[in-house]
Amino acid sequence: MATMTIxxxxxxxxxxxxxMSRDRAWALRWSYFFLVIFVIFFLTPPVYMLITSLKSSxxxxxxxxxxxxxxxxxxxYVALLTSNQFLRFFWNSAIVSILVVSITMLIAVxxxxxxxxxxxxxxxxLGTGVFLTYLIPETLLFIPLFKLFVVFSDWTGIQLINRxxxxxxxxxxxxxxxxxxxxxxxxxxxPKELDEAAIIDGASxxxxxxRIFIPVALPGLIAATIFxxxxxxxxxxYPLVFTTSTDQLVMPVGIITTLIKGDVFNWGQIMTGALxxxxxxxxxxxxxxxxxxxxxTAGATKG
Amino acid sequence: xxxxxxxxxxKRYDEVEAVRGIDLDIADHEFVVLVGPSxxxxxxxxxxxxxxxxxxxxxxxIGGDVVNDVPPKDRxxxxxxxxxxxxxxxxxxxxxxxxxxxxxxxxxxxxxxxDEAARMLDISELIDRKPKQLSGGQxxxxxxxxxxxxxxxxxxxxxxxxxxxxxxxxQMRIEIKKVHQKVRTTTVYVTHDQVEAMTLADRxxxxxxxxxxxxGTPNELYHNPATRFVASFIGSPAMNxxxxxxxxxxxxxQVRLTDKLAFxxxxxxxxxxxxxxxxxxxxxxxxxxxxxxxxxxxxPGVEPFNATLDxxxxxxxxxxxxxxxxxxxxxxRVSPNAGAQDGAPLRLAVDLNNMHLLNEVTGAVL
Numbered sequence: 001m002a003t004m005t006i007x008x009x010x011x012x013x014x015x016x017x018x019x020m021s022r023d024r025a026w027a028l029r030w031s032y033f034f035l036v037i038f039v040i041f042f043l044t045p046p047v048y049m050l051i052t053s054l055k056s057s058x059x060x061x062x063x064x065x066x067x068x069x070x071x072x073x074x075x076x077y078v079a080l081l082t083s084n085q086f087l088r089f090f091w092n093s094a095i096v097s098i099l100v101v102s103i104t105m106l107i108a109v110x111x112x113x114x115x116x117x118x119x120x121x122x123x124x125x126l127g128t129g130v131f132l133t134y135l136i137p138e139t140l141l142f143i144p145l146f147k148l149f150v151v152f153s154d155w156t157g158i159q160l161i162n163r164x165x166x167x168x169x170x171x172x173x174x175x176x177x178x179x180x181x182x183x184x185x186x187x188x189x190x191p192k193e194l195d196e197a198a199i200i201d202g203a204s205x206x207x208x209x210x211r212i213f214i215p216v217a218l219p220g221l222i223a224a225t226i227f228x229x230x231x232x233x234x235x236x237x238y239p240l241v242f243t244t245s246t247d248q249l250v251m252p253v254g255i256i257t258t259l260i261k262g263d264v265f266n267w268g269q270i271m272t273g274a275l276x277x278x279x280x281x282x283x284x285x286x287x288x289x290x291x292x293x294x295x296x297t298a299g300a301t302k303g
Numbered sequence: 304x305x306x307x308x309x310x311x312x313x314k315r316y317d318e319v320e321a322v323r324g325i326d327l328d329i330a331d332h333e334f335v336v337l338v339g340p341s342x343x344x345x346x347x348x349x350x351x352x353x354x355x356x357x358x359x360x361x362x363x364x365i366g367g368d369v370v371n372d373v374p375p376k377d378r379x380x381x382x383x384x385x386x387x388x389x390x391x392x393x394x395x396x397x398x399x400x401x402x403x404x405x406x407x408x409x410x411x412x413x414x415x416x417x418d419e420a421a422r423m424l425d426i427s428e429l430i431d432r433k434p435k436q437l438s439g440g441q442x443x444x445x446x447x448x449x450x451x452x453x454x455x456x457x458x459x460x461x462x463x464x465x466x467x468x469x470x471x472x473x474q475m476r477i478e479i480k481k482v483h484q485k486v487r488t489t490t491v492y493v494t495h496d497q498v499e500a501m502t503l504a505d506r507x508x509x510x511x512x513x514x515x516x517x518x519g520t521p522n523e524l525y526h527n528p529a530t531r532f533v534a535s536f537i538g539s540p541a542m543n544x545x546x547x548x549x550x551x552x553x554x555x556x557q558v559r560l561t562d563k564l565a566f567x568x569x570x571x572x573x574x575x576x577x578x579x580x581x582x583x584x585x586x587x588x589x590x591x592x593x594x595x596x597x598x599x600x601x602x603p604g605v606e607p608f609n610a611t612l613d614x615x616x617x618x619x620x621x622x623x624x625x626x627x628x629x630x631x632x633x634x635x636r637v638s639p640n641a642g643a644q645d646g647a648p649l650r651l652a653v654d655l656n657n658m659h660l661l662n663e664v665t666g667a668v669l
Contacts (some may be wrong), residue, residue, distance in 0.1 A: 195387035196355050202376040203451075211401075216391040217425035 046278070053077070053272040060267050076272040086273065088247055089254030094280070096167045096250055097232040103168060104175040104228040107219070111176075112183030113209045117195060125182060134177035140242050145170060149242070166241060171232045178231075179224040186220025187213060222288045232283050251277045256269045305366030305489055306331045307352060313360035314347050314513075315621065315644045321347045323513040324361065334483050338500035339536070340509035341418050344463055348510070349493045354378050354640060366456055378457075381450035385462040387442045389434040389449075395421075395520040396430045399449045413452075423485060424478070431586045444478070451486060458483075460492040476502055497537050501525070509533050525659075531666035536586050540623065543594070543633045544586040546663065549579055558587055558660070561629050569604035569655055574662055579669060586633040588659035588668070591623065594635030596643070597652040604656040615643045624649070 052060060064070060080086045114120075115127045149166065153159050160166040190213060198208045214221060229294045241252045249257065255273040259266045307329040314322040322344040329335045337345040350356040352363060354375035362369050370378050381402075385399035389398050396417055403413045421427040424444040434442055443463060463470045463479070468571045480503055483490055496501055501521040509516045509524065509532070513531040534542045547558050550565070556573040559565040564623055568576065579585070597607040613632075616623040617639060624635045624643050635651060637643050660669045 191386060192389065193384040193386055194390065196353075196375075197382070197384060197388040197449075198390075199355070200353060200375045200380065200382050201449075202405045203401075204376075206407065212390055216390070218392075284517070 011015060046275070046298055049271040049275050052267055053275055055268055057268055059265070076117055076268040077276075080269055080276065085246060085258060086254070087249040089249055090165050090276075092249060092254075093233060093251040093277070096164060097229055097280075099168050100171040100175060100232040100282060101225055101228045103172050104179050105221070105225065107172065107176050108179035108183055108224065109214065110209065111180045112187055113205075113213060115180070116187040117204065117213075118146040118186045130177050131181045132180065134174070141173070142237060145173075145238075146241060154265070161242055162244050162248055163258065164243060164250070166242050167232075167235075167250070170238050170242065171235060174235070175228040175231050179228055182224045182227065183217065183220055186223075190216055226281075226284060231283055234279075306333075306364075307457055307489060307491065308364040309348070309352075309361065310339055310364070311361040312348070312351060314344070314351060314356060317358040319572040321487065321513055322351070323404060325510075325515050326406050326512075327508060327515065327518070329489060329491060331489055332487045334492065334505045335502060335508060336492045336494060336504035336506075337508045337510055338494055339516075341495060342377055343510040344513040345495075345510045347491045349461055349491060352457070352491060353380055353382050353508055359392060374650050377456050380457045381453045381455040382459040382461065383443075383446045383450050383463045385465050387434070387446045387466075389442055389445055391434050394431050394433055395426065395437070395445050395448075398445055399452050400432070401449070413636040416452040416454070417448075420448040423451065423482065424448050426665070435544050440475060441468065441554055443467065443475060447479070447482065454488075458488050458490040458492075460490065460494075463492075464494070464496075472499075479503060498539065501537065505527060507537075509536060511536075528588075528659070530668060531586070531588075531661050534661070534668060538590060540591050540634045541590050542590050542659070543631065544588055544631060544661065545628050545631045547585050547587040547629075547660075548577060548583070549581050549585065549660075551581070557659075558585075558655075560587065564608060564628075565614055566606040566608075566653065566655055568658075569654055571606075572655060572660075576669065584663040585669075586661040587662050588661050589633075589653060589655075590657065591634040591636045593657045594624075594652070595652055596637040596641035597650040601652065602654075603652045605652050607650060607652045609648060611648045612643055612645060615645055626652075 036108075045205070049068060051069055053076050054069045054076060056071065056073050059069070059071060073087070099265075111130070115123050115130070146161070149160050153161065160169070194212060194216070195208050198212045203211065234252060236252045239250045243249055243253065246258065251273070255270060255277065259273065261272045309325055311324045311326060312322060313324050325336075325344075325348065337348060338344050340576065341399065341580040347356060351358050352365075353662045358371055363371060364399075365378055365380070390401065393401065399417050399420060400413045403416065415596075419426070421430055424447060426441060426444050426448060427438060429441060429445070434445070437445065443466075446463070448575065460479070464475050467475060478500060479492075483503075483661070490567050492499075492503060501524075504520060504521055507524050508518050508522055511532050516609065517524060517533045519527070524533060524537045528537065530540075531544070535544070545560055547560050550557055551561050552567070555567055556576060557567045569614070599606060610626040610628070612624050612626050614625045616625075619639070622635050622639050622641065624637055626633055626635070637649070637651075643649055663669065664669060
């Protein structure tokens with residue numbers, strides 16, 4: 001993404017700013033310099049993963065140039081994509097992420113609307129409280145949470161631990177507070193007159209939310225969706241703790257637990273799995289980025 | 304269509320009283336403008352009529368029914384906001400039809416109403432555009448269209464022209480007047496611009512510090528202001544106030560401005576002011592158009608005097624002159640051919656038939 005932007009902007013900017021002051025020319029050069037460093041820094045790991053994923057195990061362990069593939073092979077891809085186990089991980093990850101995103105949005109959007117617009121007693125404190133819960137690290141939470149589910153299962157006999165759907169209860173503790181916070185910010189940027197106009201036009205609070213706020217705050221909604229999806233897709237600690245059977249694992253944990261056997265690391269397949277795992281968020285970003293950037297509030301009010 | 308009544312309406316925010324018990328009756332079809340400086344409570348009053356603010360005390364009636372606890376959507380009102388408040392994701396037609404669609408009007412009816420309103424406001428070609436593709440004036444027309452299609456009992460306008468440039472404001476002012484002539488809906492219009500108030504209103508309500516200072520037709524307010532605040536707020540340039548005292552001279556009443564300058568009062572004014580104590584501290588209120596260059600032939604009640612001008616402002620059709628009298632700056636309007644020049648003396652005349660006398664302490668017009 002980043003490199004593309006630079007290529008596009010480069011020539012036109014040079015022409016456009018041909019006569020600009022030296023200061024600005026230098027500022028631009030420096031920004032390109034740092035952008036290039038930035039791009040190299042962040043693109044090196046995925047490139048290395050791609051290279052490794054195209055090598056056979058023998059070539060990986062051989063003392064050759066690690067940045068070069070002498071005999072490229074798709075064996076790793078074929079092995080993973082034909083493995084029922086890997087497809088199961090992928091499916092678990094997908095279903096968990098999609099459901100978590102849905103649950104998160106169903107909770108976070110109305111919560112943010114209530115906290116930002118329906119002024120009620122304690123709404124400000126509640127708003128801050130929502131954000132504070134996000135600040136508690138998961139490493140502190142996973143043991144008490146585990147205990148909680150154990151107690152729950154003792155009381156009710158309903159076993160949630162070591163079931164993929166236990167994650168549907170846990171991930172929202174990470175995603176809901178942050179998404180609520182993002183949406184509060186977006187809703188707050190919508191001019192007050194817009195909901196007043198809707199109320200006078202005869203809309204209920206719910207209609208104001210669904211017909212005015214959600215469409216107008218779509219960029220925010222998409223940002224929150226991307227966030228919730230990324231968090232659920234990449235979550236590692238919670239699924240590692242709460243799920244153990246191979247048919248219940250999600251991809252990040254599945255790859256690690258099945259492709260590392262004792263001290264034997266199947267690097268080729270690990271890299272391939274990681275690359276394949278990174279694809280869905282990447283595709284989602286690519287599709288939603290334009291919406292995300294487009295400012296939909298333009299024209300609502302003056303300015 | 305309906306009349307609107309406010310009965311001792313109060314709005315309190317914690318300790319602060321924004322509106323302090325106002326009474327107002329607006330007749331059916333009437334165009335009433337609430338005008339006053341910022342913070343005078345005019346917008347709060349409008350928002351209470353709309354139902355966007357709760358009222359702390361008193362009653363608001365629309366069409367004879369108390370609506371204190373009726374939600375905005377059931378008050379059958381439409382409001383036009385200062386910053387347009389158009390729904391950015393909807394086209395002009397969708398914006399205008401939003402209220403009707405919520406009420407599940409038949410599609411044909413909605414279309415007919417939109418077409419009519421669009422024709423009235425001259426926005427028929429813009430009907431499929433989004434708000435961001437429109438200019439400020441066009442957006443304000445759409446906002447008005449959204450109000451018109453609802454065919455409400457009352458129109459509420461909250462400073463609708465404040466975001467437009469001066470030229471467009473004049474144009475839209477005429478547009479609003481035309482619309483009101485056509486639809487005749489009871490209208491409450493809030494502005495801080497006294498020119499808008501004067502030009503649009505059947506009756507103007509001047510507000511200050513959460514109270515109504517005076518209610519009247521534009522002409523009444525201009526020619527017979529009740530208080531110093533109204534006298535100075537209505538009219539541009541503002542009315543002059545010159546410290547003065549009444550005195551009797553040879554059996555006639557005269558108003559003394561300085562040691563050397565006193566004007567005998569015309570008979571109508573003299574009888575009106577006869578009972579005022581001669582020791583009261585007073586202000587002579589005189590509008591700039593009643594301070595002009597002295598003409599060869601002086602009318603009764605018009606008194607000539609000499610002044611040295613401080614500043615002149617040629618406006619084209621007239622020249623505004625400023626000079627000092629008894630410590631007060633006085634503005635006058637003279638013909639561009641009167642020979643007014645900065646720093647030069649000029650023979651002027653004051654028309655006392657149109658004078659006002661105010662109590663300097665209470666600010667009341669006597």
